[in-house]
Each structure stands twice: as structure tokens, then as C-alpha cells.
Amino acid sequence: SAVISQKPSRDICQRGTSLTIQCQVDSQVTMMFWYRQQPGQSLTLIATANQGSEATYESGFVIDKFPISRPNLTFSTLTVSNMSPEDSSIYLCSVNYLETQYFGPGTRLLVL
Amino acid sequence: QKEVEQNSGPLSVPEGAIASLNCTYSDRGSQSFFWYRQYSGKSPELIMSIYSNGDKEDGRFTAQLNKASQYVSLLIRDSQPSDSATYLCAVTLNPHGQNFVFGPGTRLSVLP
Numbered sequence: 001s002a003v004i005s006q007k008p009s010r011d012i013c014q015r016g017t018s019l020t021i022q023c024q025v026d027s028q029v030t031m032m033f034w035y036r037q038q039p040g041q042s043l044t045l046i047a048t049a050n051q052g053s054e055a056t057y058e059s060g061f062v063i064d065k066f067p068i069s070r071p072n073l074t075f076s077t078l079t080v081s082n083m084s085p086e087d088s089s090i091y092l093c094s095v096n097y098l099e100t101q102y103f104g105p106g107t108r109l110l111v112l
Numbered sequence: 113q114k115e116v117e118q119n120s121g122p123l124s125v126p127e128g129a130i131a132s133l134n135c136t137y138s139d140r141g142s143q144s145f146f147w148y149r150q151y152s153g154k155s156p157e158l159i160m161s162i163y164s165n166g167d168k169e170d171g172r173f174t175a176q177l178n179k180a181s182q183y184v185s186l187l188i189r190d191s192q193p194s195d196s197a198t199y200l201c202a203v204t205l206n207p208h209g210q211n212f213v214f215g216p217g218t219r220l221s222v223l224p
Contacts, residue, residue: 033212042200043156043214092155101146101202101212103155 002027002097004104012110013083020079021107023093028073033094034066037106043092049076083111115139116203116215124221131188133218135201138182145177145184146202149195150217156200160186191222 003026013019023032034046046066047055055068069077080087088111093104115138125131133147144163148156160175162168162184168175174187184203188195201215 042216045212099144100158100161102158106155 001100002029002095002102004093004095004102006093006104006107008107009105010108010110012112014112015084017083018079018081019083019109020077021091021093023076023078023104025074025093025095027095027097029095029097030073031096032070032076033096033101034068034076034078035092035094035103037090037092039089046078046091080109083109085111087111116201116213118199118201118215118218120218121198122219122221124223125191127191127193127222127224129191129222131191131195131220131222133186133188133199133201133220135184135186135203135215136182137184137201137203137213139203139205139213140179140182141205142179142182142203143206144204145175146204146212147173147175147184147186148200148202148214150198150200152197159199188220191220193222193224196220196222 005024007022032049035043037043045058046061047057049055049068049070051070051073067079090106092106117136119134147160149159150156162175162177172189176185198217198219200217202212204212
């Protein structure tokens with residue numbers, strides 16, 4: 001299996017600020033995925049991050065709001081920009097390894 | 113619109129009983145099917161994957177797939193209180209990580 005770590009594990013932020021979430025995986029993977037899970041809801045894919053190219057965003061998510069970096073095959077960051085209370089959620093990094101989707105521990109974000 | 117639906121919960125079963133979790137999907141081209149377990153406050157963890165019609169057993173868990181009916185289920189035998197969690201069904205056209213679609217989840221409560 002793939003082991004994924006995320007930082008920070010949780011944060012409380014003020015409206016209008018930005019937070020960058022880091023994701024590190026212990027294996028080289030082509031694609032890394034960022035999901036959001038709002039309270040009591042299922043997982044929603046934000047974007048797919050490929051190394052060396054721009055991330056691909058799902059409908060309803062834009063690069064200005066959720067810029068992503070993918071500098072190498074084991075690391076990615078997701079920034080939540082100009083935050084509002086509606087951005088309060090759990091953000092999960094995920095990778096596909098040997099045809100199975102694995103998830104990081106998540107980052108719990110609360111925006112006041 | 114790709115959709116994955118699960119039986120609405122919460123589902124309560126007594127300890128030792130069989131818990132039956134159901135999932136239907138709309139895209140007939142779906143190739144791979146997964147069940148994830150998510151404890152409150154934790155990230156999803158993979159329980160079972162199934163790719164072919166029929167049953168697949170792993171310990172107390174049995175996944176059943178019927179592609180003609182676009183239906184996948186998870187049976188948990190001898191349910192334990194530690195099985196209490198939300199179970200997410202996931203479906204994908206592509207086993208390499210793209211286009212995973214998650215259902216809304218079914219919350220299972222196993223009563224001692």
C-alpha cells in the first residue's frame with residue numbers, strides 16, 4: 001500500500017486568508033488527487049495533479065481558488081485561497097497505487 | 113452524470129448479525145468497484161475491491177457484484193461494534209485513479 005502524510009492535520013483560519021496543505025507519499029506516483037469532504041457528506045474530487053503539468057480541476061473548482069503544485073512524483077500542495085466559512089471542510093490527499101485509491105489522514109479546516 | 117447511490121442509513125444491526133450494504137451505479141462502463149470504511153474523524157480505508165461479477169470473500173466481508181443490474185453490495189458477517197462506521201461505495205471507469213465516483217455513504221451502527 002501507499003503511505004500518505006498530510007500537514008497540517010487541522011487548522012483554524014480567519015476569513016480572507018489562505019492555507020497551504022502539504023501531501024507527501026512514500027512511493028512515486030503519476031497522479032495525486034485532492035478531495036474535499038464537507039461535514040456529513042461524501043468525497044468530492046477537487047482536482048488531479050500530474051507532475052510537470054497543470055492540475056486538472058473538476059466542475060465547480062477553479063485554479064484561482066485552489067492552486068495546486070506538483071513539483072515531483074511524491075509531493076503536492078493544495079492552497080485554499082481567500083477562505084470563507086463555506087470552505088470549512090476536510091481536505092484529503094489521495095493517490096492511486098497498484099489500481100487502488102489510498103487516502104491521507106486529511107486536513108481539518110475551520111474558517112471563522 | 114455519473115451517479116453512485118447507496119441505501120440510506122443509518123443502518124442498525126445487533127452484534128453478531130449480518131449487515132448488508134447496497135450500492136447502485138449509473139454508468140454501465142464502470143470497471144472497478146470498491147468499498148471503503150470511514151470511522152468518524154478519520155480518512156477512508158479500503159476494505160474490498162471487486163472487478164468481476166459474483167462474490168468475493170475476505171474474512172467476514174463479502175462483496176457481490178452484478179454488472180447487469182449495476183449493483184454492488186457488501187455483506188459483513190458476525191458484525192462487531194468495531195464495524196460501526198460509514199461505508200462508502202466507489203466506482204470507476206478507470207482503475208488507474210481517474211474518475212473515481214463515491215457514493216454518499218451508509219452509516220452502520222452495530223449494537224452490543
